[in-house]
Amino acid sequence: MRILDLTEFNYRAISRQRMRSTMLLIAIAIGVLAINLLTGIGEGGKQFVLGEFDVLGKNVLIVIPGKKETTGGMPPLTGETTRDLTLGDAEAILRLPNVSAVAPLIPGEVEISAGALSRNALTFGTSAAFFSIRQLSVAQGRALPQTAMDDARPVCVIGSKLRRELFGNGRVLGQWLRAGDRRFRVIGVIQDRGQSMGFDMSDAIVIPVASAQTLFNTEGLFRIFVEVRALETMDTSRQRIIDLLRERHDGEEDVTLITQDSLLSAFTDILDTMTLAVAGIAGISMLVAGILIMNVTLISVSQRTREIGLLKALGTPARTVRLIFLSEAALIALVGGLAGLAISELALLGAHWVYPSVPFATPNWARAGSLLIAIATALLFAALPAQKAAKMAPVDALLDKKAGQG
Amino acid sequence: MIELQQLCRNFQVGDQSVHALDHLDLVIDQGEYLSVMGPSGSGKSTLLNMLGLLDRPTSGEYLFNGRATSTLTEEQSATLRREHIGFVFQSYHLVPRLTARENIELPMVLASVPGKKRKQAVDEILTRLDLTDRAEHVPNQLSGGQRQRVAIGRAILMRPQLLLADEPTGNLDSKSGQEVIRLLEELNGEGITLLVVTHDEAMGSRASRRLHMVDGKIARDWETGNR
Ligand SMILES: Nc1ncnc2c1ncn2[C@@H]1O[C@H](COP(=O)(O)OP(=O)(O)OP(=O)(O)O)[C@@H](O)[C@H]1O
Ligand SMILES: [Mg+2]
Numbered sequence: 001m002r003i004l005d006l007t008e009f010n011y012r013a014i015s016r017q018r019m020r021s022t023m024l025l026i027a028i029a030i031g032v033l034a035i036n037l038l039t040g041i042g043e044g045g046k047q048f049v050l051g052e053f054d055v056l057g058k059n060v061l062i063v064i065p066g067k068k069e070t071t072g073g074m075p076p077l078t079g080e081t082t083r084d085l086t087l088g089d090a091e092a093i094l095r096l097p098n099v100s101a102v103a104p105l106i107p108g109e110v111e112i113s114a115g116a117l118s119r120n121a122l123t124f125g126t127s128a129a130f131f132s133i134r135q136l137s138v139a140q141g142r143a144l145p146q147t148a149m150d151d152a153r154p155v156c157v158i159g160s161k162l163r164r165e166l167f168g169n170g171r172v173l174g175q176w177l178r179a180g181d182r183r184f185r186v187i188g189v190i191q192d193r194g195q196s197m198g199f200d201m202s203d204a205i206v207i208p209v210a211s212a213q214t215l216f217n218t219e220g221l222f223r224i225f226v227e228v229r230a231l232e233t234m235d236t237s238r239q240r241i242i243d244l245l246r247e248r249h250d251g252e253e254d255v256t257l258i259t260q261d262s263l264l265s266a267f268t269d270i271l272d273t274m275t276l277a278v279a280g281i282a283g284i285s286m287l288v289a290g291i292l293i294m295n296v297t298l299i300s301v302s303q304r305t306r307e308i309g310l311l312k313a314l315g316t317p318a319r320t321v322r323l324i325f326l327s328e329a330a331l332i333a334l335v336g337g338l339a340g341l342a343i344s345e346l347a348l349l350g351a352h353w354v355y356p357s358v359p360f361a362t363p364n365w366a367r368a369g370s371l372l373i374a375i376a377t378a379l380l381f382a383a384l385p386a387q388k389a390a391k392m393a394p395v396d397a398l399l400d401k402k403a404g405q406g
Numbered sequence: 407m408i409e410l411q412q413l414c415r416n417f418q419v420g421d422q423s424v425h426a427l428d429h430l431d432l433v434i435d436q437g438e439y440l441s442v443m444g445p446s447g448s449g450k451s452t453l454l455n456m457l458g459l460l461d462r463p464t465s466g467e468y469l470f471n472g473r474a475t476s477t478l479t480e481e482q483s484a485t486l487r488r489e490h491i492g493f494v495f496q497s498y499h500l501v502p503r504l505t506a507r508e509n510i511e512l513p514m515v516l517a518s519v520p521g522k523k524r525k526q527a528v529d530e531i532l533t534r535l536d537l538t539d540r541a542e543h544v545p546n547q548l549s550g551g552q553r554q555r556v557a558i559g560r561a562i563l564m565r566p567q568l569l570l571a572d573e574p575t576g577n578l579d580s581k582s583g584q585e586v587i588r589l590l591e592e593l594n595g596e597g598i599t600l601l602v603v604t605h606d607e608a609m610g611s612r613a614s615r616r617l618h619m620v621d622g623k624i625a626r627d628w629e630t631g632n633r
Contacts, residue, residue, distance in 0.1 A: 005515045016503050310499045313460060314513045314560075315488020317481045394460040398499065 001320055010328045013300070020296050025336035027292050028374050031285035032340030033347075035370040036362045038278040040348045042271055044360035049267050057260070059231050060133055061238060063093070063224040063245070064256045083254045084220030085245075087149045087209065092244055093226055098237050101129035101227040104149060106212040106220075112205060114166040114177040121162055122204040123179065125212020133225045136201065141173045141188030144208055152210035156184040159202035163189050179205065180215050234259065286373060289336075290381035293329050297385035301325060308389050309397030318390040325386035326379055333378035337371045407567065407599060408434040408457060413466035415452050415622075426452040428622035429466070434601070436567065439594045439632075441610040442603045444619035450603045451572055453619070457601065458491050458570045459483045471567075488517055492561030492598075494571035494590075498553045500545040500560075506552075507532065507541040510559040517564070531559040535589070551582025558589060562598070569593060571602045575609065587612070 001009070014021045065085045087104060094102040106125035111118055124130070131143040143157055156177070163172050163186075175186050184207060192202050213219060228237045238257055246253045301308070311321055348360040415427040426449045434440065442450050455461040456468065459475060468475045470486060478486070493499075500509045508515075510531055514524045532538045535555045545553055554574060561569060571590060575583030587602075587609055594600040604610050614633055618626040 001516055002518050005518075009515070012503050306499065307501055310501070311516065312484070313458070313487065313493045313499075314516055315484045315486070315491075315564075316516050317484040319481070320516065395455050398460070398495070 001323070006324065006327055007331065009324065010331045013304075013328060014332060017296075017300065020299070021332055024289070024292055024296055024332050025339065027285070027289040028333050028336030028378070029340035029343065031282060031289050031377075032337045032370045032374050033344045034285055035278060035282045035373070036341055036344035036366060037347055038274065038281065039366040040344065040360050040362035041351070042274045042278065043363055043366075044348075044351075044358045046267070046271055048358045050264070057133070057135075057227070059228050059234065060260070061226040061228065061234070061241065062258045063089075063226060063241065064258065065220065065222075065254070067254050067256055083249055083252070085224060085255065086219060086221065087213075089245060089248055090221065090224050091149055092248060093224065093241055096237065096240050096244065098229045098233040099226055100229045101133060101225075103127050103130035103133050103225040104209045104221045105130070105223040105225065106209055106216060106218065107222055108212065108216045110180045110215065112162065112166065112177055112179050114175065117166050118178075119162075119165060121159075122200075123212065123215070124204060124206045125209040125215070126206060127209055129227070130206065130225065133227050136193065137191045138188040139191040141186070143188055144206065145187075147208070149208075150210045151208060152214060153208050154182065154184045154211065155187045155208065157188040157190055157206045158186055159190050159200070159204045160192050161200075161202040162205060179207070182211070182215055184211070282370070282373065286377045289333075289374070290377045293333070293378050294381040294385060297325060297329055297382045298388070300328070301385045301389045304389075305392065305397050305400035308392050309394050309400065312392070312394035313398060321392075322386045322390035325389050326382050329378040329382035329386075330375050333374045334371070337374035340374075341367060341371065407436045407471060408432070409469040409472075410456075411467045411469070413456065413468060414464045415449075415456060415461065416464045425622045427456065427463070430622070430624060432617075432624065432627075434599060436599055437594070437597050438599050439591070439614045440601045440617060441613035441615075442601065442617045442619060443605065443607070443610045444617075444625070448619040449622040450619055452622075454570050454572050454601065454603055457568070458493055459487050460493075488513065489564060490567045492564070492566040492569045494554070494557055494561050494569065494574045496573040496576040498545070498550075498557045498577075500553055500556060502545055505542050505544055506537055506548065506556045506559075509545070509556050510563055512560060513564050527563060528559075531563060535559050549582070550578050551585060554578060554582070554586050555589065558586070558593075562593060566598065568599045569601070571600070573603055573605065575604070575606065583609075 063085065065083065090102050090104040093099060103126050108123045108125070109120055110123045112121045126144070127149055128144045128146045131137070136143075138157065139160065141157070144155065145153065147153065156179070158166075158172075166177060167175060172186050172189060176183050177186060190201055190204075190206070207215070209221075226237070226241065228234055238259070241257060242253065242255070245255050249255075308321060311324075344362065348362065352358065352360045410430050410432040413427055413430040414425065417424040417426055428449075430453070442453065444450055452461065456463060459470070459478075463476070470490075475483065475486075501512065504512070507528055511524055511528045514527065532541050535558065537552065537555055537559065540548060540552055545556070548556065569590065574590065575586055578586060583606075590600055590602065591612070602609070602613065610616060611630065612632060613630065615629050616626070617624050
């Protein structure tokens with residue numbers, strides 16, 4: 001049978017069984033959708049994380065208070081503090097050889113007001129080095145001044161969105177704003193760079209770390225970013241920082257140091273888990289679709305027994321009869337798969353629209369793979385019913401009592 | 407063209423063996439017109455299925471065009487059916503979702519004949535069977551006589567040597583039945599070997615050679631002198 005004739009023959013048969021075919025289409029579409037959506041999201045997340053760490057730089061270490069005993073897992077990003085990291089610790093690290101810059105960080109959220117306008121904004125208490133380490137630049141004015149870390153100057157650098165909302169298009173440099181119960185003079189506006197580690201810097205305000213300490217009434221640092229001079233000294237610097245902090249913390253090792261490499265491997269673990277989840281969901285939905293295909297094809301073969309008898313009487317060999325039922329299942333799988341793929345692409349487009357900084361996209365191997373899996377599933381599960389049709393004795397099939405006369 | 411040698415076909419029903427065909431000997435020449443009659447259960451349909459290579463004998467041999475068929479593979483006998491044998495059934499056996507044209511075209515579609523050649527052949531048959539204005543109707547929209555004409559069109563599309571009809575007028579009123587039988591005889595006049603199973607004496611007596619079956623045996627086999 002020629003492929004076009006076969007397809008038309010299949011199409012006619014499929015469209016006669018609208019209800020059943022639709023059910024199958026949906027089952028297969030869901031399977032393909034699940035595969036593509038999950039890999040698309042996973043891949044987007046991976047690219048996003050990779051991009052963020054590119055910005056952070058390979059020669060940056062992050063010191064986090066608290067120690068997680070388990071090795072390999074995620075570092076304690078939430079910071080379950082045992083002993084505070086202090087400004088003194090940060091200054092001591094800066095004095096180590098090979099350390100080129102140190103930026104302490106105290107984040108918080110506080111109400112910001114200028115004139116009659118007010119709103120909540122993310123507040124980062126840090127130092128001048130923060131800008132270079134996080135690769136932030138100023139669009140206007142300047143960054144925080146290079147002063148001692150304990151210098152609580154009342155100055156701030158604000159994000160562009162905050163600037164717009166508090167000052168409109170008016171003059172901003174030299175203006176005063178109120179953050180919580182303190183006043184700060186605006187000395188700069190941050191250049192837009194979209195999201196940075198999940199924070200929208202355009203909506204943030206950056207103040208000296210000592211000011212943040214009084215504003216939030218806290219001594220402890222949330223993070224210390226450490227930039228080492230050369231990548232080769234990363235490991236020794238890391239050890240030196242650990243030793244230094246142990247000494248300063250009465251001989252107790254109560255900090256965690258993370259590097260780009262260690263974070264990436266942690267994310268790789270998460271992505272691997274996600275891949276397993278994708279495989280699991282794909283497997284289950286395809287199994288469900290497969291069983292549906294088998295049942296639907298069995299019903300179809302049984303209902304079309306007289307047609308099969310006729311095909312045989314007309315001189316159709318068993319292999320062509322088998323082909324007819326196999327290609328019918330494959331055709332449904334292909335159409336359902338394409339539908340699932342289309343829906344997934346639309347959904348990812350929507351997700352990208354909501355989170356523009358995350359590059360959601362299903363890799364081509366997943367697109368092709370999901371379609372292949374769908375078709376392979378269809379062929380696998382239709383094989384038994386198709387074989388049943390192929391094996392039918394022509395006379396018995398022609399005389400089948402179940403079906404009506406045609 | 408056809409030769410049956412001591413052909414038997416037994417069916418096992420429970421622990422009983424039914425001899426549907428019982429040591430049958432039969433020779434049929436190209437172009438003959440045979441009618442097969444006999445009581446119900448005498449083995450007429452079984453004989454016809456055997457001749458059409460739809461069924462296999464329990465014992466004995468069937469020679470088709472001098473070739474033994476007992477050793478044919480499934481695929482080889484399918485090819486013989488496709489190229490040389492046409493069937494007409496009492497219940498038409500049309501595919502309900504296909505139009506008259508598509509039903510007639512089906513054997514060529516299955517045999518991968520190119521579309522242009524197919525259309526030409528089907529058009530010829532539609533004209534000949536006076537079905538041109540019914541070509542796009544599905545079986546449900548056709549009368550019994552029209553359906554049987556479509557079925558005959560399909561049976562002769564591949565220009566078979568042998569046309570086997572099992573009670574082709576069984577479901578038709580006498581006028582449609584007359585038309586159908588005249589059509590079959592016309593085809594026989596063009597050289598097709600025709601074998602018709604019937605319960606209608608008037609129809610049976612029109613054939614040039616008649617078989618009367620009883621209990622799986624050919625009880626009588628005679629020439630009528632019709633031509
Ligand atoms: N598949 C089968 N299984 C068991 N017995 C069968 C089968 N097919 C036919 N038979 C038996 O074989 C015998 C001949 O059947 P066949 O159908 O050839 O009769 P027939 O002459 O065509 O009868 P009718 O005029 O009623 O069509 C009958 O006894 C029938 O019961
Ligand atoms: Mg019969």
